[in-house]
Amino acid sequence: MTVGDVPVRDSLVDVHIGKSRIIELVNGSFPTLQNVSNRVVLTPEQSVDLARSAIDATELCGSPHSELEILPTDGDGLLVYCVRISSKRPLGDFEVLIDAENGREVSRQNLMVYSRGDGMGAVYTSNPMHGNVSKERLPHLTSHTLKGEFADVINEDADCSVATDDVHVYDPDNTHFDEVNVYYNINRIHDFFRKLGCTLMDKPIKAIVHYGDDFDNAAYRPFENTIIFGDGKLRRDYAKEECICWHEYSHAVLQQIVKLFYSSESGAMNEGQADYFACSLSNDPKYGEWVASKMGQPYERTIENNLHYPEDIKGEVHADGQLWSGALWELRTALGADIADLLIFKSFYYLKSGSPRFMNGVNAILTADKNLFGGKHAKDITAIFDRRGFNRVFWGGAYGKKDIAKVLMFQRMHRE
Numbered sequence: 001m002t003v004g005d006v007p008v009r010d011s012l013v014d015v016h017i018g019k020s021r022i023i024e025l026v027n028g029s030f031p032t033l034q035n036v037s038n039r040v041v042l043t044p045e046q047s048v049d050l051a052r053s054a055i056d057a058t059e060l061c062g063s064p065h066s067e068l069e070i071l072p073t074d075g076d077g078l079l080v081y082c083v084r085i086s087s088k089r090p091l092g093d094f095e096v097l098i099d100a101e102n103g104r105e106v107s108r109q110n111l112m113v114y115s116r117g118d119g120m121g122a123v124y125t126s127n128p129m130h131g132n133v134s135k136e137r138l139p140h141l142t143s144h145t146l147k148g149e150f151a152d153v154i155n156e157d158a159d160c161s162v163a164t165d166d167v168h169v170y171d172p173d174n175t176h177f178d179e180v181n182v183y184y185n186i187n188r189i190h191d192f193f194r195k196l197g198c199t200l201m202d203k204p205i206k207a208i209v210h211y212g213d214d215f216d217n218a219a220y221r222p223f224e225n226t227i228i229f230g231d232g233k234l235r236r237d238y239a240k241e242e243c244i245c246w247h248e249y250s251h252a253v254l255q256q257i258v259k260l261f262y263s264s265e266s267g268a269m270n271e272g273q274a275d276y277f278a279c280s281l282s283n284d285p286k287y288g289e290w291v292a293s294k295m296g297q298p299y300e301r302t303i304e305n306n307l308h309y310p311e312d313i314k315g316e317v318h319a320d321g322q323l324w325s326g327a328l329w330e331l332r333t334a335l336g337a338d339i340a341d342l343l344i345f346k347s348f349y350y351l352k353s354g355s356p357r358f359m360n361g362v363n364a365i366l367t368a369d370k371n372l373f374g375g376k377h378a379k380d381i382t383a384i385f386d387r388r389g390f391n392r393v394f395w396g397g398a399y400g401k402k403d404i405a406k407v408l409m410f411q412r413m414h415r416e
């Protein structure tokens with residue numbers, strides 16, 4: 001399929017004709033494109049330079065190749081240069097898509113097939129309160145350190161673990177243990193989102209363990225696309241608990257799709273989805289059991305709750321995220337993990353950037369259901385969110401007791 005002379009990416013149709021000359025199978029994809037959203041400003045040579053500096057290729061094998069293509073994106077087409085670079089350093093056959101108008105890197109893949117890639121490491125597969133250390137496969141390694149196709153883990157307190165046989169086995173109190181644990185758990189959450197159809201994270205995300213001094217938190221830094229793990233102070237070491245890593249990674253996934261302001265309802269939805277995916281993958285609604293145990297608490301948050309909108313709003317994104325994650329967890333209980341995970345992930349694509357409200361979040365899930373399942377679960381979805389109060393639009397701006405009082409007064413006046 002082409003538009004003008006420009007080929008449309010991933011639009012290939014196979015027609016299988018049997019011996020009796022009848023068509024037995026037709027498969028492939030026909031993306032529908034409403035319009036092309038950008039134009040060609042850059043030359044192919046410029047796209048090669050941009051792609052080369054994006055992957056930081058210092059030594060090449062052969063000359064790079066660049067071709068103009070149309071990338072289908074949610075109904076629209078984007079003109080991109082598909083740049084193919086065989087590189088010695090870093091090692092790989094890279095395919096980089098560069099926006100033909102503004103030079104932005106749209107995606108990157110290393111298509112090289114590695115003869116090796118799996119190592120082994122000592123890790124916690126569940127949080128340390130639930131299980132002991134076990135030796136597990138470390139997939140997709142591209143170096144003898146904890147650097148691979150989907151994770152690049154750095155130790156702020158020491159040189160990185162190096163193992164020429166790719167076996168990284170340490171005791172939990174060894175400084176390298178956290179590197180291995182984070183590498184392993186990033187790959188698990190990467191593969192989880194990959195199963196939902198997400199290829200946006202098919203590049204190494206940076207993660208730093210033993211971050212800062214007494215840093216009593218973990219965080220995702222969108223500007224650097226990096227996750228940081230503190231050693232804790234009031235709480236325990238964040239890198240040892242699998243769901244902390246998965247929570248931060250879910251922020252990174254959302255960030256690739258839609259940019260939400262980190263306050264009010266959009267901030268709460270961002271936190272709520274991160275708790276949801278962490279808890280869904282661990283199949284446990286209690287979040288942060290290990291880190292909170294140092295303070296004698298059973299968990300940091302639980303997403304199995306009956307919080308109700310808007311009166312349970314506290315005005316803090318993590319606390320308010322629990323209203324959202326509570327509804328998502330109920331959706332998972334009603335529809336099963338596979339369907340709920342898929343709907344919630346795909347709903348990111350229907351959220352507007354900026355400050356969408358909870359109502360917009362509900363509509364995004366309903367739209368995902370309509371497109372994926374023909375609206376089969378609309379009744380269940382609506383019932384759950386309505387019962388939790390998300391059928392109302394709350395006041396804009398900051399939440400305080402005054403705002404909540406105003407809403408309650410409004411509801412009384414209108415007999416809601």
Ligand SMILES: [Zn+2]
Pocket residue numbers: 247248251271274
């Ligand atoms: Zn968070």
